[in-house]
Amino acid sequence: MIDPLDDAALDRVFRTARTYNGYTDEPVTEAELRQIYDLMKWGPTSANQSPLRIVWCTSDEAKQKLAAACSAQNAPKVLKAPVTAILGMDMEFYEKLPRLFPHADARAWFVGNDGLIKESAFRNSTLQGAYLIIAARLLGLDTGAMSGFDAAKVDESFFAGTTVKTNFIATLGHGDPASIFDRLPRLDFEEATSVA
């Protein structure tokens, strides 16, 4: 027997939630960004790796710098959105594991193992990116995740001299219903899954 949350919650998180291309003029405050982070941070990552590093682009200067690295289709979305989050991954996330996962020498699993580092940083920062989308929705905000940009250019503009690499970006705000199209279809249960 399961005990689902009510329809309002299921609708807001998944069933009626949409990816927005544009937002109303209502701002997103730093207090709200903190609320998003204080929810999403609890989402699980492998061995609590928590590799995600976020730059919240809120100033015109940051938005212009980011838009300059985006595809022609995505640049105007970044310029107009109240906030765009750059979702980066710290390729030296394992240096924090003695604190984040103290009951084993988890740092030693990664040092010198480039393949495992890359795969782990990518998978776990992506999970955390999904948690950001969900946390925003739980709070009543909307998002527009995008991967159409020049990652090397974003790295250079925002993460030069650090161990962080860009994974994807997501606009944030109060979604403008006029900015979206009809919902696209999804694969059905039988097509995407099987019971073994």
Place this chain on the structure above:
Amino acid sequence: MIDPLDDAALDRVFRTARTYNGYTDEPVTEAELRQIYDLMKWGPTSANQSPLRIVWCTSDEAKQKLAAACSAQNAPKVLKAPVTAILGMDMEFYEKLPRLFPHADARAWFVGNDGLIKESAFRNSTLQGAYLIIAARLLGLDTGAMSGFDAAKVDESFFAGTTVKTNFIATLGHGDPASIFDRLPRLDFEEATSVA
């Protein structure tokens, strides 16, 4: 101004939710797996790629086959959990884009571009894996995601002759509070993020 869902929802999805190492004897029905899928499928992926393919291991035979490919620490979790989901990614996801993303020739963006295919399949199937975790929680179920297994062996056992590769796995059930430890710390807002 934001309008957050109530504390019960925020708690269940993030604040008090935990990753479980063990579950009660209560089964997870196929109807419940369908409910999970019918929520998670709405989560956004780039150009609606929807690359995730799931095998729900519910039979003893499937659990044993999967456990044989898991680390010594994870094998007993798989054997005892009511269900373990294998989260795979279809490396030919783009063949479905004419239906899933009909307003552009999105298939052409990928055909022959192995780097983009791999990155897109990995990122977007991982997002969908996070949506599975969240959907289960919304419905009142618990999960235990794991990456400690031999992916080549899981591919061979479950995806031989297909274009699907394993990304990660997740147990599902009604979490047993005795199976978890104290919660691990998270990075704070200033450490993991910056406002630009």
